[in-house]
Amino acid sequence: MRERTALLVTATRYTLVEHSRNRFAAVLIALFLPLWTLLAYVSMPDQPVRLRLRATGELLTPRGNELTAVSGALNAVTLITAFLMFAATFGGSMFDRRLAMAGFPRPHLIAAKLAGLTLASALVAAYATAVICLAWTPRQPLLLAGALFSAGLTYGILGVGFGALLRKEVEGMFAIVMTSVIDLALQNPIISSRADSAITHFLPSYGAMQAATAAAFSRTAVPGHLLVELTWFAAAALVGLLTFQWRTRSTLPSNRRAPRGNGPRPAEPRPLPEG
Amino acid sequence: MEVVDVHHHYGKRRVLRGIDFTLPAGALTGVVGENGTGKSTLLKILAGELRPARGSVRHGGRFGYCPQKVVINDALTVRQHLSYFRAAFRLDDLAHAGEVMEVLGFTDYIDERAGLLSGGTRQKLNVTLALMHDPQVLLLDEPYQGFDWETYLRFWDLAARLRERGRSILVVSHLAYDAERLDTLWRLDGGRLRTQERGAA
Numbered sequence: 001m002r003e004r005t006a007l008l009v010t011a012t013r014y015t016l017v018e019h020s021r022n023r024f025a026a027v028l029i030a031l032f033l034p035l036w037t038l039l040a041y042v043s044m045p046d047q048p049v050r051l052r053l054r055a056t057g058e059l060l061t062p063r064g065n066e067l068t069a070v071s072g073a074l075n076a077v078t079l080i081t082a083f084l085m086f087a088a089t090f091g092g093s094m095f096d097r098r099l100a101m102a103g104f105p106r107p108h109l110i111a112a113k114l115a116g117l118t119l120a121s122a123l124v125a126a127y128a129t130a131v132i133c134l135a136w137t138p139r140q141p142l143l144l145a146g147a148l149f150s151a152g153l154t155y156g157i158l159g160v161g162f163g164a165l166l167r168k169e170v171e172g173m174f175a176i177v178m179t180s181v182i183d184l185a186l187q188n189p190i191i192s193s194r195a196d197s198a199i200t201h202f203l204p205s206y207g208a209m210q211a212a213t214a215a216a217f218s219r220t221a222v223p224g225h226l227l228v229e230l231t232w233f234a235a236a237a238l239v240g241l242l243t244f245q246w247r248t249r250s251t252l253p254s255n256r257r258a259p260r261g262n263g264p265r266p267a268e269p270r271p272l273p274e275g
Numbered sequence: 276m277e278v279v280d281v282h283h284h285y286g287k288r289r290v291l292r293g294i295d296f297t298l299p300a301g302a303l304t305g306v307v308g309e310n311g312t313g314k315s316t317l318l319k320i321l322a323g324e325l326r327p328a329r330g331s332v333r334h335g336g337r338f339g340y341c342p343q344k345v346v347i348n349d350a351l352t353v354r355q356h357l358s359y360f361r362a363a364f365r366l367d368d369l370a371h372a373g374e375v376m377e378v379l380g381f382t383d384y385i386d387e388r389a390g391l392l393s394g395g396t397r398q399k400l401n402v403t404l405a406l407m408h409d410p411q412v413l414l415l416d417e418p419y420q421g422f423d424w425e426t427y428l429r430f431w432d433l434a435a436r437l438r439e440r441g442r443s444i445l446v447v448s449h450l451a452y453d454a455e456r457l458d459t460l461w462r463l464d465g466g467r468l469r470t471q472e473r474g475a476a
Contacts, residue, residue, distance in 0.1 A: 018350040104363035252323035
């Protein structure tokens with residue numbers, strides 16, 4: 001038990017070190033997130049927009065700029081966590097495989113990645129909520145942070161999936177951006193007249209968008225929609241986990257892998273080579 | 276290590292057409308061959324990175340694999356790499372890693388981030404990660420790329436020392452002047468391994 005904990009602590013520590021050294025992600029968090037969110041707030045018209053929130057059934061009339069700022073924050077959080085995890089997975093998949101083949105338990109590596117993603121999503125979501133609070137005070141700030149957090153988790157896992165499956169960095173970045181554009185644009189009532197279509201229920205950030213909109217403009221709590229988002233996360237995580245297992249597998253018979261507790265030992269004599 | 280009837284192909288291109296050998300303890304064996312003849316494919320199969328289309332590979336104990344492409348994490352320091360792989364290999368200490376680093380001459384870089392290291396020093400770390408658990412069988416794919424001449428010579432001293440301790444070492448190389456340092460030299464040609472006279476490498 002102590003060994004397992006030590007392995008998990010080691011993997012988590014180095015996962016966090018790796019994330020903390022992603023300077024581009026740090027710049028995106030520091031600059032892109034507030035810029036996108038606050039520009040949306042300042043530049044969009046502040047006329048009320050009528051929309052029926054599916055999560056509560058309420059008819060809401062939020063200001064257009066506030067609604068766009070919520071959508072912008074969601075967009076920024078999801079892009080940043082997806083990029084962070086994509087970069088770590090794309091650049092580190094061979095290293096992860098080397099670690100796994102050296103004997104590092106894959107469940108511990110996966111748990112460390114999830115811990116890193118959870119911490120990163122929590123920090124970015126808290127920061128995005130604080131930025132929104134600079135513009136106006138949402139009705140339920142904690143629920144808003146929860147919605148951004150759950151969307152960050154989901155897109156972080158999508159970043160892991162893209163990082164494991166795609167061959168070029170530009171392919172991954174394009175996949176992340178296009179997924180986010182399609183996902184959020186179809187749900188935005190300002191730019192899409194089909195924003196209440198049933199199709200939107202199946203989009204990756206549907207639960208988070210409903211919860212974030214309710215958090216920003218309603219007093220009604222919508223924990224069910226946070227659960228919807230976390231279900232998306234869990235499903236994506238399952239696919240990501242299977243992809244990770246597949247990418248780090250050894251083709252050798254399992255009993256021939258590096259044994260545990262292997263300090264230096266003398267080699268056993270073997271027959272001489274043929275020919 | 277025992278390799279039986281290993282075949283592999285990429286699409287219709289057959290790369291390996293029946294590889295059989297047993298790697299003995301305490302031997303330094305080389306595999307040479309022209310570019311694209313399947314040397315790295317063979318080593319990936321031996322290391323468990325690639326499943327052969329046919330045939331089997333059996334390892335008798337711990338093995339270490341140094342891939343041709345450097346596989347390290349640019350965000351971590353050399354010390355952090357050693358600590359990470361010490362946990363992976365469940366080593367009590369880093370004595371052997373320290374010995375390898377001393378021989379390869381890069382102990383001064385212990386706290387440098389891998390992303391800031393020169394190509395040759397990155398390769399030294401790549402080799403150290405393959406050797407640090409003192410494997411019984413060592414698979415090295417062109418392990419001295421980027422080494423300066425002194426380091427190249429020290430690497431062969433290290434290989435000779437490991438052989439004396441009963442370790443099996445298989446080195447993929449394209450360098451003719453490595454031949455005299457080897458006990459056995461095989462040439463991969465037409466998808467098959469053939470014993471090669473060392474003067475002819």
